[in-house]
Amino acid sequence: MKIQFFGAARMVTGSCTLLESGSVSMLIDCGMIQGDEKEEIRNALPFPFDVKAISAVMLTHAHLDHVGLVPKLYKEGYRNPVHATRLTRELCEILLEDSAAIAERETAIENRHRLDAGLEPVSPIYTMEEAKACLSLFQDHSLLKPWFLSEDVRVQWFDAGHILGSAMVEVVLREAGEEHTVVFSGDIGHRGKPFLPDPSKLAKADVLVMESTYGDRLHPGYEEAREQLAKIVCEAYERGGPLMIPCFAIQRTQEMLYYLHCLEEEGRIPSMDIFLDSPMAHRVTQIFNDNIQFIDQKTKEMESGNAWVAIGKNHRIHSLFTKKESQALNQKGHHAIIISSGGMAQGGRILHHLKHHLWQKESTVLFVGYQAEGTLGRELLSGQKQVEILGKRIHVEAAIEQIEGFSAHADQPELLDWLGAFEQRPAVVFLQHGEMQSILALQARIQEKYGIKTWIPHVGQTYFWPETK
Numbered sequence: 257m258k259i260q261f262f263g264a265a266r267m268v269t270g271s272c273t274l275l276e277s278g279s280v281s282m283l284i285d286c287g288m289i290q291g292d293e294k295e296e297i298r299n300a301l302p303f304p305f306d307v308k309a310i311s312a313v314m315l316t317h318a319h320l321d322h323v324g325l326v327p328k329l330y331k332e333g334y335r336n337p338v339h340a341t342r343l344t345r346e347l348c349e350i351l352l353e354d355s356a357a358i359a360e361r362e363t364a365i366e367n368r369h370r371l372d373a374g375l376e377p378v379s380p381i382y383t384m385e386e387a388k389a390c391l392s393l394f395q396d397h398s399l400l401k402p403w404f405l406s407e408d409v410r411v412q413w414f415d416a417g418h419i420l421g422s423a424m425v426e427v428v429l430r431e432a433g434e435e436h437t438v439v440f441s442g443d444i445g446h447r448g449k450p451f452l453p454d455p456s457k458l459a460k461a462d463v464l465v466m467e468s469t470y471g472d473r474l475h476p477g478y479e480e481a482r483e484q485l486a487k488i489v490c491e492a493y494e495r496g497g498p499l500m501i502p503c504f505a506i507q508r509t510q511e512m513l514y515y516l517h518c519l520e521e522e523g524r525i526p527s528m529d530i531f532l533d534s535p536m537a538h539r540v541t542q543i544f545n546d547n548i549q550f551i552d553q554k555t556k557e558m559e560s561g562n563a564w565v566a567i568g569k570n571h572r573i574h575s576l577f578t579k580k581e582s583q584a585l586n587q588k589g590h591h592a593i594i595i596s597s598g599g600m601a602q603g604g605r606i607l608h609h610l611k612h613h614l615w616q617k618e619s620t621v622l623f624v625g626y627q628a629e630g631t632l633g634r635e636l637l638s639g640q641k642q643v644e645i646l647g648k649r650i651h652v653e654a655a656i657e658q659i660e661g662f663s664a665h666a667d668q669p670e671l672l673d674w675l676g677a678f679e680q681r682p683a684v685v686f687l688q689h690g691e692m693q694s695i696l697a698l699q700a701r702i703q704e705k706y707g708i709k710t711w712i713p714h715v716g717q718t719y720f721w722p723e724t725k
């Protein structure tokens with residue numbers, strides 16, 4: 257068996273790993289590189305492998321850094337199945353169409369500039385048509401139900417507890433009469449998350465490909481995060497301007513709606529209008545509504561047990577759809593909460609709100625998710641006083657806040673516990689999906705605690721298993 261890393265190698269985004277055994281070759285995730293402009297250029301390059309030779313694509317979950325280049329696979333001629341859970345497929349429909357719309361829009365703008373400069377037009381990384389077409393390749397799978405990709409390849413999905421529909425992938429390969437188990441962790445959820453069960457514990461792995469986003473971090477507990485949120489909302493209210501929350505449309509937006517609703521019910525924050533300025537987040541919220549039966553027991557048993565059901569009836573939550581509705585917020589943002597995407601303030605409608613309100617000392621920005629290197633979110637968090645937004649230099653006067661406890665990723669102790677829970681621990685662990693300092697910190701702890709051999713692959717690097725000398 258051969259394993260090759262094409263993305264999320266020594267960085268967080270762009271997950272893309274190729275596993276080959278006999279005549280079968282599987283691509284696990286096909287994600288976009290996000291955040292770093294220099295690295296993002298690679299998204300547009302042809303894949304560094306033969307797309308048509310791949311027998312199957314398996315997706316861990318519907319985040320762009322894991323699925324964002326699936327339409328490009330289609331564009332380059334891939335026509336075999338794309339395997340995912342039903343919820344991942346449903347979320348991918350929204351995510352990939354949105355991604356194509358952004359690509360088409362950005363290319364149209366670029367081409368206007370190119371035309372002025374007498375240059376040839378360029379085409380988008382993929383079109384809406386290609387995004388829609390690749391969705392026809394998707395095949396749904398249930399968690400915990402093993403299925404055969406070929407006579408010698410058995411696959412099983414486990415709940416990753418990261419976002420709705422997220423899965424870990426276990427692949428059992430038979431080679432020369434011997435079985436080898438390879439596990440791809442995907443993104444591992446943070447314990448105690450609302451709506452989701454905790455990440456599954458697996459029995460066995462020979463080879464493990466594991467994420468390490470927060471391999472050097474300890475998250476504060478949920479109660480602490482809720483306290484922080486209540487305090488920040490109250491302070492933002494006092495300041496008088498809008499509280500802007502850049503938010504990923506999938507999962508984090510729904511969690512924030514849920515927490516804000518609960519805090520208001522508990523009388524811990526003032527009543528404020530919440531503007532959900534993201535048509536995509538609205539569609540995703542519909543999927544949450546339609547799958548209420550999947551919301552895990554602990555959320556149902558929480559103090560505000562039926563909060564999610566009540567959110568549908570909360571008249572303070574306003575979904576905005578048109579550009580006009582979004583722009584109208586510039587005038588009436590006082591004492592309001594604006595939840596809008598993108599989550600790292602790299603694109604999307606949040607940019608317009610930031611452009612209008614960052615220079616005002618009455619405004620507040622709250623980051624509740626991971627901010628990759630090179631993003632506007634990271635610049636603001638590092639205290640930069642001048643930033644560039646949509647071609648304009650903006651002076652930052654707003655209060656910039658961050659809460660880490662809502663993370664969708666396990667922290668260092670959780671990652672170590674998850675690894676330690678294997679009944680038969682892996683012989684080798686490949687650490688990916690992390691910035692170098694996180695990976696190195698996790699590597700050191702794995703070595704110290706479990707003595708397992710770990711590798712930190714480079715992009716394009718190939719490994720063989722069982723190892724030959």
Ligand SMILES: [Zn+2]
Binds near residue numbers: 317319418443
């Ligand atoms: Zn993810």
Ligand SMILES: [Zn+2]
Binds near residue numbers: 268319322443689
């Ligand atoms: Zn990820």
